[in-house]
Amino acid sequence: MFVRLPESVIECRNLVGGRWHAPAAPFQDVTSPWTGTRIGRVPMSDAAEVDAAVQAAVAAAATWRQVPIKERTQPLFRFRELVLARMDELANLASAEAGKTVDEARAGLLKGLEVAEFALGIQNMDDGGMLEVSRGVSCEVRREPLGVVAGITPFNFPAMVPMWMFPIAVTCGNAFVLKPSEKVPLTATRLGDLMMDAGYPPGVFSIVHGGKAAVEALVDHPGVAAVGFVGSTAVARSVYGRAAALGKRSLCLGSAKNHLIVVPDADPEVTVSGVVASFTGCAGQRCMAASLLVAVGPVDPLIDGIVAAAGKIRLGADMGAIIDRGALDRLRGAIDRAVADGARVRVDGRAVAPPAGCEDGNWLAPTVIDGAEPTWECATRELFGPVLTVVRVATLEQALALEHASGYGNATSVFTTRGAVARHVAERATSGMVGVNIGVPVPREPFSFGGTKDSRFGTGDMTGRGGIELWTQLKKITTKWTLQADGSWMS
Numbered sequence: 001m002f003v004r005l006p007e008s009v010i011e012c013r014n015l016v017g018g019r020w021h022a023p024a025a026p027f028q029d030v031t032s033p034w035t036g037t038r039i040g041r042v043p044m045s046d047a048a049e050v051d052a053a054v055q056a057a058v059a060a061a062a063t064w065r066q067v068p069i070k071e072r073t074q075p076l077f078r079f080r081e082l083v084l085a086r087m088d089e090l091a092n093l094a095s096a097e098a099g100k101t102v103d104e105a106r107a108g109l110l111k112g113l114e115v116a117e118f119a120l121g122i123q124n125m126d127d128g129g130m131l132e133v134s135r136g137v138s139c140e141v142r143r144e145p146l147g148v149v150a151g152i153t154p155f156n157f158p159a160m161v162p163m164w165m166f167p168i169a170v171t172c173g174n175a176f177v178l179k180p181s182e183k184v185p186l187t188a189t190r191l192g193d194l195m196m197d198a199g200y201p202p203g204v205f206s207i208v209h210g211g212k213a214a215v216e217a218l219v220d221h222p223g224v225a226a227v228g229f230v231g232s233t234a235v236a237r238s239v240y241g242r243a244a245a246l247g248k249r250s251l252c253l254g255s256a257k258n259h260l261i262v263v264p265d266a267d268p269e270v271t272v273s274g275v276v277a278s279f280t281g282c283a284g285q286r287c288m289a290a291s292l293l294v295a296v297g298p299v300d301p302l303i304d305g306i307v308a309a310a311g312k313i314r315l316g317a318d319m320g321a322i323i324d325r326g327a328l329d330r331l332r333g334a335i336d337r338a339v340a341d342g343a344r345v346r347v348d349g350r351a352v353a354p355p356a357g358c359e360d361g362n363w364l365a366p367t368v369i370d371g372a373e374p375t376w377e378c379a380t381r382e383l384f385g386p387v388l389t390v391v392r393v394a395t396l397e398q399a400l401a402l403e404h405a406s407g408y409g410n411a412t413s414v415f416t417t418r419g420a421v422a423r424h425v426a427e428r429a430t431s432g433m434v435g436v437n438i439g440v441p442v443p444r445e446p447f448s449f450g451g452t453k454d455s456r457f458g459t460g461d462m463t464g465r466g467g468i469e470l471w472t473q474l475k476k477i478t479t480k481w482t483l484q485a486d487g488s489w490m491s
Helices: 047-064 074-085 087-098 102-120 160-171 185-197 212-220 233-245 268-284 300-310 325-341 396-405 419-428 464-471
Strands: 014-016 019-021 027-031 038-043 129-134 137-145 148-152 175-179 205-207 224-230 249-253 258-262 290-296 344-347 367-370 387-393 411-415 433-436 472-480
Touching: 014 047, 014 185, 038 087, 038 185, 047 148, 047 175, 047 205, 047 212, 074 087, 074 102, 074 160, 074 185, 087 102, 087 185, 102 160, 102 464, 148 160, 148 212, 160 175, 160 185, 160 224, 160 464, 175 212, 185 205, 212 224, 212 233, 224 233, 224 464, 233 249, 258 268, 258 396, 268 290, 268 300, 268 387, 268 411, 290 300, 290 396, 300 344, 300 367, 300 387, 325 344, 325 367, 325 387, 387 396, 396 419, 411 419, 419 433, 464 472
Parallel strands: 148 175, 148 224, 175 205, 224 249, 258 290, 258 411, 290 387, 367 387, 411 433
Antiparallel strands: 014 019, 014 205, 027 038, 129 137, 137 472, 344 367
16 A cells, blocks of 8 residues: 555544634545555534634634734744654545545645745734825835635645644735535645644634535635635635625636647657646546646657657546546546547556556546547546547637637646747737646745636735735725815815
């Protein structure tokens, strides 16, 4: 086995007011995608459980916002050290429940810590200021917390996506309520332990487990001022619309259909490794995964290299499992329909055997679909798995036209050795994140994460400076102490 599964079933609880609380709610099983075995139980909290957490957070927020920011960062320093000290335990836990490899889980934790490290630097940023705007009149701006804010996070990154949100939110003076995916509640629960061990006051960080009912109750709660969400476009649109109807701030990140444009002058080694890592990493279950390869002109040697490299990926060692049986069936069905439409399957992951001891898990090896038409399902829909679709076009402008026509706008990458081509794609692409010879163009701190079109609902980005904007508001103070002889209506 490539991952250590928990030795016994872990029963999750809600973190309310600094204490773990067993709600009077039905529980559902948490199964490992590796083996299909039960590794945990998670409560499906109702509105009353959400209310208890929010009420405790409201009480905590009133005091926490008054704590100087240099003091608010001290628990986060300790949290960072605790995560590093328990990296192996956390990586195995995230791997066991999400299906990713242990190395991928570790990388997600380290990326989450980058956001925490950025949050630690907020105390040294000049995000305020004062200016004398006319004689005897000064204007000052202060950045203030919103109060209680909430994060609703997906299954594919049990640690990283929550850590995109709560380090910045709590450092800015908010109390934060996390609703993790019910498919991966174990890592979030362990992070809650570490937040308490780090010394955060009760109620500053809370966890409420559950499904749709918990999400709706959290969004609807009058004590919650803002919501961050990462998940599918359908749910992102719904959460955003629900929050907006209540006048709440929200940023909801959705699905993607990332275009990787490959031109004939692309470097073979960089292209093959970049494309394969992009569509097979995390078993393709990430919003930054390569999903559509747009082959411009005569690039068959490059595609042949991608096919050969993808065929060597080892299940378990190089790539993890699919989150659940429903997702696996959906992926297999999409491949079947592509074949029925007339596509050629160059690498068929449906026929690859699972790793030894994991026969009851959810496994699909890398799959490459070639010769697809731009309008087919496999070329337009986010499949969210290790499936790469190849569409062939004659010119770079045709490739960009496909990117423009996509309803999603998360990421676009171009593989080329010519600066002019790279610049042209970077300037013309409609996605929020663009890569040049990079298969997964995730911005690193302090640059923020976020897409366009149906990949994002709301204003701004997640992480980095975008995270500060999301979880705070500006207060403007205009001051005058004496009358001025040349005063006007403005002074």
